[in-house]
Amino acid sequence: MTRPPGTRNFEQILHQTEAQVRSYIAGMGISPADVDDLAEEAYLQLHCNIGKIPDDVPPEFWVKGIAKNVCLNHLRKLARRGRLHRHAVAEILSNTTTSLERLSSKTAKGAALADCLSRLPKERRDMLEFRYAQELTSDAIAERTRSTPEAVRIVLHRIRSALKDCITQKLARQS
Amino acid sequence: MNEPRSIEALVVKFLEDRDGLSDDEFKQLLEALRSRPKIAEELKDHLMLEEQLAQHFTRHRQDFPARFEHQRQTEGSHAAVQANRKDEVVETYALSHPATADVGSNGSSAARRSPGKAEPKPPTVRADSEQASPSTGEPRHPWRKFFAVMLFLLLLAGGLLRLEYTAAARKIAEVSETDGMALIYRDGVGIVADIGMPILPGDEIRVQKDAHLTLMYRDQTQVRIRAGTTLVLQPAGGNWPGLLTASTEKEISISQGNLELDIAPQPAGRPMLLKTPQVKAQGLGARLVVAVEETQSRIEVLEGRFRVESLRNQEPAVELTAGQEVVATDAEFRVSPGAWPSDPTGLVFLLTPSATQSQPPNEGVRVHAEGINHSSVILRPRGNASLEAGRLVFRGGAFLAEEQTAAALLAACRRSNAISLEATFQTSDLSQTGPARWITFSTGSEAWNVSLVQEGRDCILRLLTDAGEKQHEVRLFEIPDRKPHQVVVTYSPGKLQCYFDGKPIPVESQIRGRFAGWTPQQLVFGDEWNGGKEWTGELTGIAIYDRVLSAEEVARNVLHFRLRYGDEIGKTAEED
Numbered sequence: 001m002t003r004p005p006g007t008r009n010f011e012q013i014l015h016q017t018e019a020q021v022r023s024y025i026a027g028m029g030i031s032p033a034d035v036d037d038l039a040e041e042a043y044l045q046l047h048c049n050i051g052k053i054p055d056d057v058p059p060e061f062w063v064k065g066i067a068k069n070v071c072l073n074h075l076r077k078l079a080r081r082g083r084l085h086r087h088a089v090a091e092i093l094s095n096t097t098t099s100l101e102r103l104s105s106k107t108a109k110g111a112a113l114a115d116c117l118s119r120l121p122k123e124r125r126d127m128l129e130f131r132y133a134q135e136l137t138s139d140a141i142a143e144r145t146r147s148t149p150e151a152v153r154i155v156l157h158r159i160r161s162a163l164k165d166c167i168t169q170k171l172a173r174q175s
Numbered sequence: 176m177n178e179p180r181s182i183e184a185l186v187v188k189f190l191e192d193r194d195g196l197s198d199d200e201f202k203q204l205l206e207a208l209r210s211r212p213k214i215a216e217e218l219k220d221h222l223m224l225e226e227q228l229a230q231h232f233t234r235h236r237q238d239f240p241a242r243f244e245h246q247r248q249t250e251g252s253h254a255a256v257q258a259n260r261k262d263e264v265v266e267t268y269a270l271s272h273p274a275t276a277d278v279g280s281n282g283s284s285a286a287r288r289s290p291g292k293a294e295p296k297p298p299t300v301r302a303d304s305e306q307a308s309p310s311t312g313e314p315r316h317p318w319r320k321f322f323a324v325m326l327f328l329l330l331l332a333g334g335l336l337r338l339e340y341t342a343a344a345r346k347i348a349e350v351s352e353t354d355g356m357a358l359i360y361r362d363g364v365g366i367v368a369d370i371g372m373p374i375l376p377g378d379e380i381r382v383q384k385d386a387h388l389t390l391m392y393r394d395q396t397q398v399r400i401r402a403g404t405t406l407v408l409q410p411a412g413g414n415w416p417g418l419l420t421a422s423t424e425k426e427i428s429i430s431q432g433n434l435e436l437d438i439a440p441q442p443a444g445r446p447m448l449l450k451t452p453q454v455k456a457q458g459l460g461a462r463l464v465v466a467v468e469e470t471q472s473r474i475e476v477l478e479g480r481f482r483v484e485s486l487r488n489q490e491p492a493v494e495l496t497a498g499q500e501v502v503a504t505d506a507e508f509r510v511s512p513g514a515w516p517s518d519p520t521g522l523v524f525l526l527t528p529s530a531t532q533s534q535p536p537n538e539g540v541r542v543h544a545e546g547i548n549h550s551s552v553i554l555r556p557r558g559n560a561s562l563e564a565g566r567l568v569f570r571g572g573a574f575l576a577e578e579q580t581a582a583a584l585l586a587a588c589r590r591s592n593a594i595s596l597e598a599t600f601q602t603s604d605l606s607q608t609g610p611a612r613w614i615t616f617s618t619g620s621e622a623w624n625v626s627l628v629q630e631g632r633d634c635i636l637r638l639l640t641d642a643g644e645k646q647h648e649v650r651l652f653e654i655p656d657r658k659p660h661q662v663v664v665t666y667s668p669g670k671l672q673c674y675f676d677g678k679p680i681p682v683e684s685q686i687r688g689r690f691a692g693w694t695p696q697q698l699v700f701g702d703e704w705n706g707g708k709e710w711t712g713e714l715t716g717i718a719i720y721d722r723v724l725s726a727e728e729v730a731r732n733v734l735h736f737r738l739r740y741g742d743e744i745g746k747t748a749e750e751d
Contacts, residue, residue: 014243023223024223026222028222030193082201098216101223
């Protein structure tokens with residue numbers, strides 16, 4: 001059963017789901033530079049077919065379904081070396097459900113992330129700033145921190161792991 | 176992570192750069208993701224966390240809804256077009272998966288559905304080449320299709336050009352028949368010809384002694400090459416048409432030997448060329464016989480027309496018609512009617528209209544004819560018979576061949592069990608009986624091997640074989656008038672055929688058998704050997720063969736005889 005077009009509020013869906021959908025797209029292994037473009041593509045399709053979302057399906061899942069197809073199509077059409085591997089990785093990841101996903105809602109996850117970030121030591125927070133605010137590569141960060149790129153990558157990995165544990169615990173407590 | 180360091184390193188490397196792994200590393204990572212779901216969960220959490228951190232820290236990524244709306248509004252019309260196009264895609268999703276898009280992102284999705292409803296499946300991913308670029312939302316390059324088509328055409332042209340140089344494409348003709356040793360020299364290497372072998376431009380063909388070879392072009396033009404012949408097809412080479420350029424004319428360059436050409440109709444402006452050391456010839460469709468010796472070329476046209484010009488002197492080019500031949504040497508370029516008989520093979524007796532007579536002292540008149548291998552044959556008149564203007568004229572007399580001629584005829588026919596009688600006759604009386612003898616190989620009314628006789632208006636063949644009644648008598652045709660006509664009768668065991676003025680006529684005959692029962696007889700013209708069966712009329716152009724003439728050869732002989740010895744002889748009543 002489908003509603004007549006326009007009965008769903010696209011703006012509302014967009015605001016409520018965009019963060020999760022973009023995370024979902026990134027979670028498929030899509031390059032960060034492409035995430036927002038693919039998300040726009042997915043929402044464009046949603047906008048054109050808003051009336052076709054079944055009543056009993058949360059819009060977020062519908063959008064993620066569109067996003068999944070958009071991403072796989074995108075990877076299939078990549079001309080780069082390793083596109084088949086990228087596609088395979090994306091398929092596996094899209095079919096993987098993590099504990100963090102199960103627990104999250106946009107608001108709660110955002111708050112948990114902010115709280116966990118505030119608890120990080122300054123040098124670690126700086127490292128995240130370099131990486132995600134200034135969008136520096138590991139090589140550039142290594143130069144600034146007088147470290148090695150490999151060490152930077154490992155440190156960043158450990159920071160993310162710590163943040164994940166922190167967020168998971170917070171959300172679990174809240175739920 | 177408790178995973179091996181190498182997998183962790185791969186995960187870290189992939190997080191750093193999505194395209195940074197080598198093929199082997201990707202395979203290793205994929206294997207780990209498939210076999211250890213925990214690693215997949217770990218990786219996905221990191222990827223999603225990275226995105227959340229980027230959204231948190233990076234200002235320009237923080238207001239996605241506003242950016243999306245802005246993008247949608249500024250590109251309103253374009254987006255609408257895009258949307259319409261994408262509508263088809265989503266429509267497909269909706270039709271295939273009407274319930275939802277369960278992407279496996281939340282394990283509780285099934286629980287959120289109404290109880291009792293079928294579990295929705297994820298949308299099928301479809302490759303859609305018309306879809307706008309997912310990464311940019313922009314349409315694909317408008318020239319993309321054009322370039323794709325051009326690339327396809329380029330590849331097609333390249334493929335065809337490549338095909339053009341294959342043996343199949345460059346094939347001029349192929350060997351359709353071969354007997355004996357015929358060699359095809361290609362790039363200096365000789366190959367023994369075999370049926371089906373392609374002939375390429377520049378191939379030299381050498382047919383050895385006692386061999387022959389037949390080539391067939393694609394348009395059914397046929398080249399029958401006789402023993403001792405050397406020729407080159409398309410000697411220019413390289414330009415012979417393949418699949419793309421069927422525009423070059425056929426060309427044969429013969430340096431020595433004999434061949435027969437049966438040229439299928441050629442396109443206007445592209446005649447088939449024939450070159451010998453002495454002449455250059457061309458035509459759009461004809462049948463030819465070509466004989467090339469060291470200092471002479473002879474081309475005879477059997478059918479159609481063929482233009483011939485000399486390469487050795489300034490004689491103007493001539494167009495030969497059927498029955499004509501040209502003989503070209505360094506010194507002369509002579510056009511004449513074709514030879515009669517056109518093929519002397521198997522000739523046992525020949526009297527042409529150019530036969531002469533002599534009368535040595537103290538001897539009677541002798542008419543000089545030819546026997547086997549052009550040997551001299553003497554005919555002696557008896558009674559009122561004479562040679563006048565190349566014709567044997569009978570007014571109550573006969574001509575008798577010498578005994579050795581009769582003996583040679585007997586031996587040849589008994590050996591081959593075949594015979595052909597060819598003669599041009601003109602009867603003076605349509606009611607004479609006897610039957611009156613034209614040509615007879617006999618010694619009396621009861622002893623004969625073969626006779627051609629007249630009984631009233633009927634022409635009758637008498638033939639002795641060793642089967643059935645043995646002495647067979649068959650009515651061949653009704654003599655239409657008192658004008659000259661040509662008759663040819665051929666026989667081989669079980670096959671009797673008669674031609675009147677070059678055309679086959681039906682003969683009701685059950686004659687079978689061979690000539691094993693033939694006995695020594697006399698060869699006589701115009702009467703029986705022992706007399707009493709005189710015929711009044713004229714005979715000329717008499718040829719007796721120990722083989723069967725083909726219908727084609729008979730027709731050719733009639734034509735050649737008429738061209739060579741005068742219009743009246745052999746002319747049919749209709750033509751007259």
